[in-house]
Amino acid sequence: MLPAVTHPVAPGVVPAAAPRVVLVTGKGGVGKTTTAAAMAVESARTGRRTLVMSTDVAHSLGDALGVELRTAPTWEQTLLVQDRLHAQAVGARTSVAADWGTLRDYLLTVLDSVGVDPVVAEELTALPGADEISALLTLGHHAASGEWDVIVVDCAPTAETLRLLALPEVLGWHLDRLLPAQRRLLTVMRPAAAAAAGVPMPDAAVLDVIATWRAHMADIRTLLTSDRASVRIVLTPENVVIAEARRILTSLSLHGYAVDAVVVNRVIPVDDDPWRSAWNTAQAAGITTITESFHGTPVLTAPYLAGEPTGVDALSDLAAQTTCLDGQLPALDAPVRSQGLRVEADGDEFVLMLPLPLTRSGDVNLARRADDLVVDVGGVRRVIALPSVLRRCIVKNAGVRAGELRVRFARVEEVWPRGR
Structure with missing residues (x-):
């Protein structure tokens, strides 16, 4: 079962002792696992207690480290790779299975009550997003344990990473609306509600599991959008890969995550050989596009080595050869500089601002839905629960300026008279 939720500090506040968390992602095949592993090795060899986690179902982290790394059955089980460096592979069955059993038993009861075949019911109750939920809960456990100075997360390719990072807010949004209503039904009118619906109502144990997940997700969301966490994008200097990296930068910003x-x-060393020279020219053009696209974000380069960097010594050598080409990479211990969602007063009006780099006004669709603002950028959507001050306002206009979405809200005089 999940451990009890404890708050050593006020909810929504990141403890000063929280570890530095770096999530590494990129298009499949660009070398993100090797990059994450090299970063973790370097961190450990500079004296930091480091954990490198794999949330990618392919789990090639062990291959990169040169160790046998199996999916961990529990949160606590990590593998010692070298002094101050541990590794862990997280899967759908890591620790979350016991709690999912409570929900699954309830769903099976519901499906049986409406006549669904038991075999079909078994298939229907497979937990959607189990890998992502397990990864987040495991990360939250390690972040709160006090055992690590740095946690490096080898994430799945970009689409899966976006689902992973969107999950805390999305799941929290739904659970915040589900739990109060369900608890009222349980305490006031459970028998009548069950009879009216024709299906059994969830008992307290089911809602307790959901509430525990909700509390953990809130803490994880707070950590990952704090100055202790960032995302690092790995790419190769090829047009298709660069285009996807540009899209993920926008999507990460939409959800409030900082890219450090x-x-x-795999930058090919400059050489006089005609074949390599052709690649040098193509890669130089790609690197120029990257530095222009990610202006303001440090750009690092890692060489295409003569052999595959496998094992801690080879990874350490790769880290040593990874240099900063553009900008200045802050020390790993330094706070992450990020400017997420904010609201500022402008006379009698308010402006909601959200960084959306590489985006134009025509790329963004907005919709107001009760107390929420739905922002869609290229099919990636975020539902923003509006702060109370904006719930009494209407959207006056919106646009993107200098890579930032600005939504202007005007007061509704009937509910907020002028002068108040």
Whole structure:
């Protein structure tokens, strides 16, 4: 079962002792696992207690480290790779299974009550997003444990990473609306509600599991959008890969996550050989596009080595050869500089601002839905629960300026008279 939720500090506040968390992602095949592993090795060898986690179902982290790394059955089980460096592979069955059993038993009861075949019911109750939920809960456990100075997360390719990072807010949004209503039904009118619906109502144990997940997700969301966490994008200097990296930068910003650097991997050393010279020219053009696209974000380059960097010594050598090409990479211990969602007063009106780099006004669709603002950028959507001051306002206009979405709200005089 999940451990009890404890708040050593006020909810929504990141403890000063929280570890530095770096999530590494990129298009499949660009070398993100090797990059994450090299970063973790370097961190450990500079004296930091470091954990490198794999949330990618392919789990090639063990291959990169040169160790046998199996999916961990529990949160606590990590593998010692070298002094101050541990590794862990997280899967759908890591720790979350016991709690999911409570929900699954309830769903099976519901499906049986409406006549669904038991075999079909078994298939229907497979937990959607189990890998993502397990990864987040495991990360939250390690972040709160006090055992680590740095946690490096080898994430799945970009689409899966976006689902992973959107989950805390999305799941929280739904659970915040589900739990109060369900608890009222349980305490006031459960028998009548069950009879009216024709299906059994969830008992307290089911809602307790959901509430525990909700509390953990809130803490994880707070950590990952704090100055202790960032995302590092790995790419190669190829047009298709660069285009996807540009899209993920926008999507990460939409959800409030900071990108602290991009790593251009597999840069071929300059050579007089005609074949390599052709690649040098193509890669130079790609690197120029990258530095222009990610202006303001440090750009690192890692060489295309003569052999595959496998094992801690080879990874350490790769980290040593990874250099900063553009900008200045802050020390790993330094706070992450990020400017997420904010609201400022402008006379009698208010302006909601959200960074959306590489975006134009025509790329954004907005919709107001009760107390929420729905922002859609290229099919990636975020539902923003509006702060109370904006719930009494209407959207006056919106646009993107200098890579930032600005939504202007005007007061509704009937509910907020002028002068108040």
